[in-house]
Amino acid sequence: MFVHLTREEEDALDEKQGTAISTAYKILLAIGKATNAEKLIPVEWVHLSGVNYNTIGDAGVNFLTEYSQEARFLVPTTINPMGYDSHKQNNLSSNFKKQQGQITNAYEKMGSVPSFSCIPYELFQLPDRGHNVSFAESNAAVMANSIFGLHTNKESSLSALASAITGKAPYSDLRINSIRDPKIKIKIEKELKTELDYGILGYFSGNSVKESCVSFGHQISSIDMYKTKALAAALGTSGACGMFSSKEVYDESISYGKEEEKSIVNELNTTDSGDVIALGSPQLGMYELELVSNMIGGNKFSKKCMIFCPRPIYEKSCKSGIAQRLENAGASIICDACTCLSPLLSREEYDSVITNSVKAAHYLNKSNGVSVCLTDIKSIIRNYTK
Template sequence: MDLTKEEQSILDGEFGEGAQKAIELIVALGKIYGADGLVDITSAHLSGASYKTIGDGGLLYLEDMVNGGAKVTVPSTLNPVGMDRKRWNEMHIKDDFAEKQIRIIDLYGKMGIQTTCSCTPYDGVNVPKLGDHVAWAESSALSYVNSFIGARTNREGGPGALAAAILGKTANYGLHLKENRAPTVVIDADIPDTLFSHSLLGQAVGSVIGGGIPYYRGIKPGMEEGKTMAAAMAAAGAVAMFHVEGVTPEWKDFDVSELEVVHIGKKELDDAYDKLNTADDVQLIAIGCPHLTEKEMHEIASLLKGKKKRRTDVEIWFCTSERVRSKCPEDVRIMEEFGPVLADTCMVVSPIEGTFSRTATNSCKAGNYLPTLCSQKVMCKDIAELLKVVE
């Protein structure tokens, strides 16, 4: 790899231990993937924020980074943590978990990272521009910004994204290069225009193409549909970018005339649905993976307004960011007649397996992860259908 004089000085330790450790990791990754050099980034988004996922080893790693003087040099945000910082008792969180989770958040904060703790930082907090190089580690968020915004990021791991945030640079390979952003398959989609259908579409496509770059025809997704598709494709496969004809900013940049065309319709959605649903009854309904937007908060509150929760044996969690929760006080009031509106956390990275064994969700992303990360049997349905369980 070709390094500038300044980059070589950082590698030689002239800018401190924290920066040196960061560039060592970035350079090592770059060499593995054949990067020609480094590229400046405008922002980072970091995973590895929940104590459940990083454990004591991750906590010690963060302490070492802070003690070594590590500081981020670009705007950086943090993924959801394992609990709502103010309402963790309502999530059945134990004291020891809560103490260590708060410590993790504090350590990230000492490195200069915004502790907003959301999987949708592009929703008003960390918003790249078309063509920006960034280093993002949340699979659904990086797919969304690659696709709907046209920023450029690879599917970073937590340590890699943190290193890039400290350095302000990442290795120039993969989706940072225009030629690697070309579609690999055309998806001819024939689906209902509902949010849940778009989630099932992402599930079906991710399962079929693995890590390719799909080019969609037949849909016109907005932000909410785009984020749920991105989340499902990343969880069911390893899709880090997609194009939508007439919607995403780079859809005209590539010739798709010779690509294979795959049809996704009712049968494929039904197959995806059947594979995800393994529970007939549930103990927890968890909505907000990825985090609920203001629009979704309004829609859910409208569904619930004037209704009563009749089943006391089923808990409901609504997950969103602190920013969105604070902007929707009337919606929150209505929703909390049914269950807590939790901020900056997510059912997938919370230790729900200590309390529940059967969880319902409207998210195909969560439908993939709840069995493996949380030992849950899953019910995966549209929000309106889920809420009927307790009305």
């Protein structure tokens, strides 16, 4: 099957609108071939990953610096967290800050909204259901498809970048209605209570399913936002799946019970306690800050605690007094960054981290090389505040 390009798209591919646009079309064409797209379609909003220097490294810095000389975004484009909170002191090297600055400058030059958030769906007004967007950042793509009814594939940093430049994406996979109908179900055979239970289910499912959409049946149709985010983030971390659904599937199913849960916990929970508590991967929203603050009551953290949230959420929580309550309990609220792959949680600083995020646990263990005590938020508050 061939991707049908319009005359104008062919011209753009042939560098008639410059090399930056041609590069973007080259990426879209490769993805189009890979996913059997018949054409390109417009997207209304792009969310980019690949902002944190810790993840894209010098190769990414050099590419973006050069690319941003010419490239400009055609559609509204928001961006993922960077490495740290520039309003707060830290021990990061001057090289890290310099390279991180190069990246944020390049995105700004191309025209991005400086959102520095992995939960754009909690910050910006969403297009109507059924509209096409292009979300890199796996938790945002899964949330957009599964909860908000937007259509996006599980984009990569570079596919979303190409969509930001051209305003287009290949019409394939989860952009096609029939593929959004799940063909496989995870049969849940254990009780799910905490957000961590949902995270572990998500991680198992990503590992087990090769399809783009998975059903969990009716059991997940009425869970709250905190648990939904945990599920979406973990699903996006371990797999290629970009959507979950509560629609019943009767043909094919995979069982998820105590044993399956145990094997995931054994992989990700690598220590019994930790030096620091990290909350927020994905970043916490307003509702979650309030939830944590209410759980703490008047107590104080007995360990260092870092809470990651977007800056607009932090500012709102300052107005309502929630930020002060968390800070009085000893928490440090960090904006523009996220637990996941932040250099603030490096091996040089910490041996082990306590978190309730399965996504964070994956990257802390495998990328940061830090041990993880994986436990739910209620237990964290019970065990580490007094």
